[in-house]
Amino acid sequence: MKGMDRRPWTALSILALLGIWAAAAAIAASPTLPGPLAVGEALVAEAANGKLFYHLGLTLWRVAASFALAMSIGVALGILMGRFRTADDILGPWLVLTLNVPALVVVVLAYVWLGLTEAAAIAAVAVNKIPNVVVQVRSGARSLDEGLMDMARAYRLSRYDTLRHVVLPQLAPYMMAAARNGLALIWKIVLLVELLGRSNGVGFQIHMFFQLFDIARLLAYTFAFVAVAQLLELALLAPVERHAARWRTARP
Amino acid sequence: MPPWNDMPPAGAPPVLDLRIAGKTYPGASGQPVTVVRDLAFTVGPRESVALVGPSGCGKTTSLNIVAGLDSRFDGSLSFPALGGREPHIACVFQEPRLLPWRTLEQNLELVLPKPRRGTGIAAHWLAHMGLAEAAQRFPTQVSLGMQRRAALARAFAVEPDLLLLDEPFVSLDGPLARRLRRLLLDTLAERPCAALLVTHDLREAIELADRILILSPSPTRVVAEVTVPGRREDRTERDVEAFRQDLVSRPEPVFRLIA
Incomplete structure (x- = not known):
């Protein structure tokens, strides 16, 4: 079956899902289970009045900000803990603690201590994600090629050059894994912080439609959200990963 | 004859002056193990020195100390010919170690x-x-x-002021290793610098060095010093083999270490 075009199967699978959904909606005939058409109409209406893009945009910005914050702090701490035994000993217990505190608790505490602010929302999401990044990057930093590190030291490479050209390329697969898991996690926690303490964003909208029992719009926002997440994966993460791995795939 | 093939004036300060009084590693039983004791030598300008000895004798440890990769030892490391300037050190490792x-x-x-x-x-x-x-x-x-x-x-x-070579041509087949040694010698003749070579291959040492230091098993120190006659780039394969025969047939027991 190699070399055969697999796309028909994917298309068929999506069609089947829509078919099952439409059939279920027709049988249930209830506003709590709107069919694909009703959801499509709701999506178009929300897009037309601009609300969809406003809320999606705000959610996207919160995802981007907390992702950037979590990745930069997580990578720095991960390298520190992977390379220096003392740092690992000191920060280790904190890591275990933060890994096991439920996301909800962090979000609630951030709002209580920092107020219902944008900064609190983003900090809460980042704090939830940082421990995962640290764990991934630390395991990468522990398995750095010591031969290359010796080379860097013997040739008196600057700290910056060592980090940029010797350390980070070796950590790239670990950082990609962290970014990928991270994005999936951050999307979900962002909805949570929006639900609990913001007055806009996809999470806020979903919460509102839940209270209004407007399931068509709730699903419309959900699908828009899933589509954007998938687009980000295809348009951003995949090309970055290909670029980072081009030396692996280069052929003579 | 190009001027750089003249020997540097006698008494010129050496490029490298290494004196290791002692170098210990934490042993398996917690008791420190001394791997190098009273190892001292110099490498003069444009001189090529080979450290030869049985494997595990602390050759690479000494090289790492010179390269600045390991500063935990008793003794001193200095570069008298450079007048206090930071040395430019180049390393060729056992593996290419390219990114x-x-x-x-x-x-x-x-x-x-x-x-x-x-x-x-x-x-x-x-x-x-x-x-x-x-x-x-x-x-x-x-x-x-x-x-x-x-x-x-x-x-x-x-x-480089000093070129460090740690078994640079190990794991290559004979003809390829020979071609690379020739390339190294030609390059050193064009762009001379002090060189310190670590090897367990006596033939390689004779081919590349002006002076060979024979090291004892751990704790390492210099047990014999041999000057290789003639200019490096003039030595033929036959010269190398003849000198090797001469060395290993000498009566002193130290030469049995490298036979």
């Missing part, structure tokens, strides 16, 4: 100080080693022999 995610040219550029990057120095040295065509390739795309030549090019690109 696999950078092209050969980028690998060379990286070890150059900032102002000298992008000035064609990397391309020059790659071309010198016959790698002009491969400059934009990644290390995994070229043969092991070419990776070794790139590692040599990288070493010369930093204009």
